[in-house]
Amino acid sequence: MKSFSPTLVEVVDLSHSYGEREVLQGLNLSIDRGEVFALIGPTGAGKTTLLRIIDLLEVPGAGEIYFDGKCIPRSGKQRLEIRRRMSFIHQKPQVFNLSVYDNVACGLRWRGEGKDKTAEKVDHILEMVGLEGYKNRNARTLSGGEVQRVALARALVLEPEVLLLDEPTANLDPVSTAKIEQLISYVARQHNTTMIMATHDMSQGQKLADRIGVLLDGRLVQTGNATDIFRSPQNEEVAHFVGMENIIEGVIIANNEGIATVNIGGNALQAVSNYPVGKEVYACIRPEDITLSLSSTQSSARNSFQAKVTRVTTLGPLSRVEINCGFRLIALVTKISAEELNLQVDREVYATFKATGVHIMEKGISQ
């Protein structure tokens, strides 16, 4: 199937509501052939609804879906034909009360694939997901991780042009998660399958996707590559969602060739930004970009503040340290360095971070 346009799936002005509740509002999105796209957003943001509409399980309240350049009708036989070029792995996948083999073979049989060809393909895919010994087991007797692999096998055996994944690793243990992620990226690379994946796990999006879209409250707030989204969120909501724990209000008081000085309650902070003097902004600093030390060391970092520790919390191998340096900052340091620095409440420390580690965004553009 040759096509001149790189776009495979396109969503135009899509809106949808369940009763009174608007789930998606004026959404536009286009996804290229072979692209891995991650939709990130909190639970209830509309990710599942968007995937269901793209899979043609639901007819949107308003807007159009284009697949491979063709506008998809709101009813009729063509929807089945298009749907058969996609696979959708639902959140909490359900297996049929049949053997593992029959579960995986279903889609091929429905497409009229011959018996021998089906057997060959199913055997191959079961081996790939590591379930070759489970062929004759009833799928209802499998564990959660195994069910997820059956769901993956069942979708992949169809060699879809588009694979839709809804929280593919939610509720799985870390080992199963790693296995599933490995399979997903293997398929994306080997078969050049276009993927649209919904996840609330930002690191998963970062790991697997070429491009990320942030869906908040039914609106696609920002799309871009991982660096764009994580380093330069477009507004406060996105910043919060991607783990920018430090979002501080301030005003630009000077700008010297792209290095802006921001006044934060009497403290001057330097950041890379082109906003003019007088602009009200938010300064965002990722907590892992802040270094803590006991003396004001000389370094290339432009920002160094004397501060007092107000709270220390342990998060596995990391320590989350809240400090007060005229304004509140949160820093993430390894647990070992927290012990070395003897970080505890009222301890005097220096917080240091680079001007490039500060992302400045305009205040009040969150819709």
Next chain:
Amino acid sequence: MTEIWHGLTKAIELLISLDPEVMEITGRSLRISGTSCLLASLICLPLGSLIHSHHFRGKRALINIIQTLFSVPTVVVGLFVFVLFSRAGPLGELGIFFTPTVMVIGQMILITPLLLGLTISALSGVSKEIVDTATSLGASGFQTVWLVLREARYAVLAAVIMGFGRAISEVGCALMVGGNIKGATRIITTAISLESSKGELELAMALGIILLFLALIINIALNRLQQR
């Protein structure tokens, strides 16, 4: 008490000796009820799937009516079939009154609501997620319906067995439209009714025990099937 005891011994005697008349009556009962249950299933399973998978106005009311008809008296069905098929009735020309054929028709009418209602509720037990999964995997409307029927197979089978049970145990309709003719339309239940009124309690009880025995065999077979 002695009558019950005699009934039991007589039943065992009849069973062991494979009494030709008892065997003939039992065989006819199984044939007529089996046929009516099979034919009713052929109608009710697809029709039930159709009703289940479509949304239309009055669906709830329709299901309520079907469920009400679960308890339709067998003699009312008998009366209805009588009116239709007796010599003077609109279908009297067919000349099937007082034959096993009309008994099959009567039992089909009797158990259709039960089979239909239980099929619909069996299919309702299949989650919407299963339907969505099938649709996502590329099943057409018909393929989805077939899969849902397979997912609910044990509950559907139980519905069929219930239908068979009601058919083989009813007496009112069979008596009214079959006529309890010896060697032609006499079945276990009509025979019990006749023998009791003649005072032949032992034979009546023996036939009753055979009927229960049949039910037991069917249930064991069903349980085996469900555990597979």
